[in-house]
Amino acid sequence: MFQYEKKLQYPVNIKNPNPKYAQVIITQFGGPDGELAASLRYLSQRFSMPYPELKGLLTDIGTEELGHLEMIGAIVYQLTRNLSIEEIKKSGFDTYFVDHTTGIYPLAASGSPFTAAYLQSKGDVITDLHEDLAAEQKARTTYDNILRLVDDPDVREPIKFLREREIVHYQRFGEGLRLATDKLNEKNFYAFNPSFDVQCNKNCCRRDKQR
């Protein structure tokens, strides 16, 4: 189960609202490489993970991504406080405002609403971990791009924290992939799918014991 903790993983205190920044950063809430997609990806994939280290890793990183979703929501919320209609029109935030006012809605910066098509849960440990490694790098690039567009240190600091987390998660997923392949036949990692071919898993364990 999940339990809420009434705090952010890293503090968000933005003094100056800026709807233009909000419109860019919302993409990490509900965009293609955003935190919602990340969280759903890992928390869905974990059910078919064959090894305890990977069940733990996907659960823990998927949970941390929910905390990041909350941080992005807080950033966008604080960037869109106390706006005048003039500011909304001038900044280009009007296209978001007309549908959502200043509510937080999961969509990409380009306006596409969140879709589960952003993620995959393939039921194959090697395939899923490669997707996860790619996802972390795509999110890291998105944060790099946000840092190119945003000058305000109040916004940059939590974004820099989130960018760092992508790199750490990438490292852990890499180790997870190594752990998985170490358990497989090095001559052919794809001889069977350890997430699906349960009987084969057992045989492999027996073979390991005989060695």
Next chain:
Amino acid sequence: MTDRETLLQKLSALQFAAWELHLYMDTHPDDCDAKELNEKYICKSKELAAIYESKFGPLSPMTGSGEMWLKNPWPWDIKECAI
């Protein structure tokens, strides 16, 4: 920074250290040094969380409900201006 923010930042730092080691140990479950450090940070986090909660209210539904749980600020509220 207010007293609440200072305490919360210290708690977040301790919790972060514990969490980073927790993730590390998912892929290095036999690392004794990491385990020892992780336990140290968990212990310190719990101590400081209890101090924070006694002053500023519950951080989790298991440590308080009702008025104190509902009390502003919520994590996304800006600073102390919340009513």
